[in-house]
Amino acid sequence: MTSKGRVTIREVAERAGVSMATVSRVLSGNHPVPASTRARVLRAARDLDYVANAHARALVGGGRKMVAVVLRQVTSPFYAQVAEGVEAEAAARGWLCLVGTTGGDPGRELEFVQLMREEGARLVILVGGVVEDDAYRERVAHYAQALASTSARLVLCGRPAPDPDIPALVVEFDNEAGARAITGHLLSAGHRRIVFLGGLPGNTALDARVAGYRAALAEHGLGPEAAHVVDCGLGRAAGHRAMTELLKAGGVPGPGDTATPETATSGTATPDTATRDAANPGTATPDAAPARFTAVFAGDDMVAAGALRAIADAGLRVPQDISVVGYNDIPLAEDFNPPLTTVRTPAEELGRAAVRIALRDPEHAAGAHHLLGTHIVVRDSVQPPPPGREDGGSTPV
Numbered sequence: 119m120t121s122k123g124r125v126t127i128r129e130v131a132e133r134a135g136v137s138m139a140t141v142s143r144v145l146s147g148n149h150p151v152p153a154s155t156r157a158r159v160l161r162a163a164r165d166l167d168y169v170a171n172a173h174a175r176a177l178v179g180g181g182r183k184m185v186a187v188v189l190r191q192v193t194s195p196f197y198a199q200v201a202e203g204v205e206a207e208a209a210a211r212g213w214l215c216l217v218g219t220t221g222g223d224p225g226r227e228l229e230f231v232q233l234m235r236e237e238g239a240r241l242v243i244l245v246g247g248v249v250e251d252d253a254y255r256e257r258v259a260h261y262a263q264a265l266a267s268t269s270a271r272l273v274l275c276g277r278p279a280p281d282p283d284i285p286a287l288v289v290e291f292d293n294e295a296g297a298r299a300i301t302g303h304l305l306s307a308g309h310r311r312i313v314f315l316g317g318l319p320g321n322t323a324l325d326a327r328v329a330g331y332r333a334a335l336a337e338h339g340l341g342p343e344a345a346h347v348v349d350c351g352l353g354r355a356a357g358h359r360a361m362t363e364l365l366k367a368g369g370v371p372g373p374g375d376t377a378t379p380e381t382a383t384s385g386t387a388t389p390d391t392a393t394r395d396a397a398n399p400g401t402a403t404p405d406a407a408p409a410r411f412t413a414v415f416a417g418d419d420m421v422a423a424g425a426l427r428a429i430a431d432a433g434l435r436v437p438q439d440i441s442v443v444g445y446n447d448i449p450l451a452e453d454f455n456p457p458l459t460t461v462r463t464p465a466e467e468l469g470r471a472a473v474r475i476a477l478r479d480p481e482h483a484a485g486a487h488h489l490l491g492t493h494i495v496v497r498d499s500v501q502p503p504p505p506g507r508e509d510g511g512s513t514p515v
Contacts, residue, residue: 125168133162167264183213185473186234187275189245190222195448196418196465200245200275203469211477213240224254231261235270243273243472247323255280262286275472277322279487288487289472293323296461296492297330298337300443301415303459303494305338308502309413309441315360315425316417317349324352324417327445331415346411350421357416357424365432368410412440412503419444419451419460426454426499437501447495457497464490 127145131138136159144151144159151159162168185208189197205215216239220226227244234242242265248254258280262272266285273287304312314331318324332345350360416422422444429436436442436456444451447462468490475488 125166127168129166130159130162130168133166134159184216184237184239185213185241185243186216186218186230186237186239187243187245187469188218188220188227188230191219192217194420195450196446196463197245199448199465200469203466203471204243204473205469206466207470207473211473213473222248224248224250228254228257228261231272235261235264235268240270241273241473241476242270243275243469244277245275245469247277247321247325249318249320250280250322251320258286259284271476273472273476276468283485285485287472287476287485289468289475289490290488291463291468291490291492293326294330294333296445296463297327297415298334299330299492299494300445300459300461301331301334302337303496304413304415304441304443304500305334307441307500310340310344311411312346312413312415313364313411314345314347314415314417315350315357316352316421317347318351318417319349327417352418352421354420354424354427357421358428359424361414361425361428362431364411365428365434413500414440414442416442416444419446419448419458422451422458422460423454426458430455437499439504441500441503443500451495452497454499456499459497459499460495461492462495463492
């Protein structure tokens with residue numbers, strides 16, 4: 119949508135060739151209307167992208183003082199901290215905050231955006247990485263334009279814009295730099311066989327972390343075949359399952375191999391494999407000898423929690439046998455056994471900044487990009503690899 123203002127009921131009536139009263143009756147659903155007339159009105163409303171809003175009086179002033187934050191899940195400590203930041207900043211300014219969860223479903227996320235348009239939210243904040251496709255990018259651009267046309271704002275929090283030209287405020291942190299730093303920390307400790315556990319191809323946040331991981335390996339003189347990415351997704355259960363399978367296999371696939379965690383022990387691979395290497399992504403060499411790993415870079419701290427449990431279940435110790443690092447520095451990370459070395463992301467500040475920047479300068483927020491920093495928090499989950507395993511000798515099981 120590219121119009122300068124909100125589509126009115128008069129425009130819908132003109133498009134459908136009926137009176138404004140008829141349009142009102144159709145959209146309210148409280149009065150009988152001939153089926154053909156109803157279909158004509160609804161088609162006109164859809165073609166014009168008319169937003170039926172029961173709170174029109176609030177829209178006279180440009181919308182309610184309401185912020186909507188849409189995130190993957192509220193049980194994730196990272197997302198909860200971002201939502202807390204949004205709520206705190208909104209409350210301090212006398213605004214209300216609504217929270218919706220998507221379970222990681224891009225389609226559901228977009229349904230929330232449409233709902234918040236209808237409810238007159240002035241800010242709609244989408245939090246965290248998402249798996250994008252062309253249809254998603256097109257619809258996000260559409261909603262950004264539609265919100266902007268009503269003096270509302272789309273804010274992308276912790277993710278890049280799918281198109282730099284859309285009128286959306288971007289507030290994120292440098293995922294790639296954080297991943298490069300934490301991988302460098304492992305390399306400086308002497309590790310050369312480092313697994314990235316928790317990839318999700320197409321996810322904007324995780325792809326950036328994988329890029330940082332690969333960049334750090336290259337900066338330390340390691341070839342692309344040194345990178346091993348296990349695409350198990352996020353969450354404690356995913357981390358536990360993938361780590362368990364890797365340990366059963368005695369390592370990760372060697373250069374040129376790919377294998378799902380479930381098939382890692384069999385030496386077979388499928389085209390939609392979950393372990394990628396930089397040299398030949400999407401290919402397989404089932405007969406290659408497995409390369410052993412000495413360290414794990416978990417895609418986030420909950421994946422790390424699952425990996426720590428799986429390592430302990432296998433009778434191994436962290437960091438004596440395997441070093442483990444995470445990402446986000448959730449509040450519980452320092453209570454893991456052992457306390458987790460990880461990347462601290464400014465989760466609460468991310469939420470606060472999204473509201474603060476959008477409301478401070480609404481005229482110039484559209485298209486603006488703000489990048490927050492990250493840093494490593496060193497605790498007790500990393501030490502040099504055991505003697506004789508610096509270059510990937512056998513992992514004891």
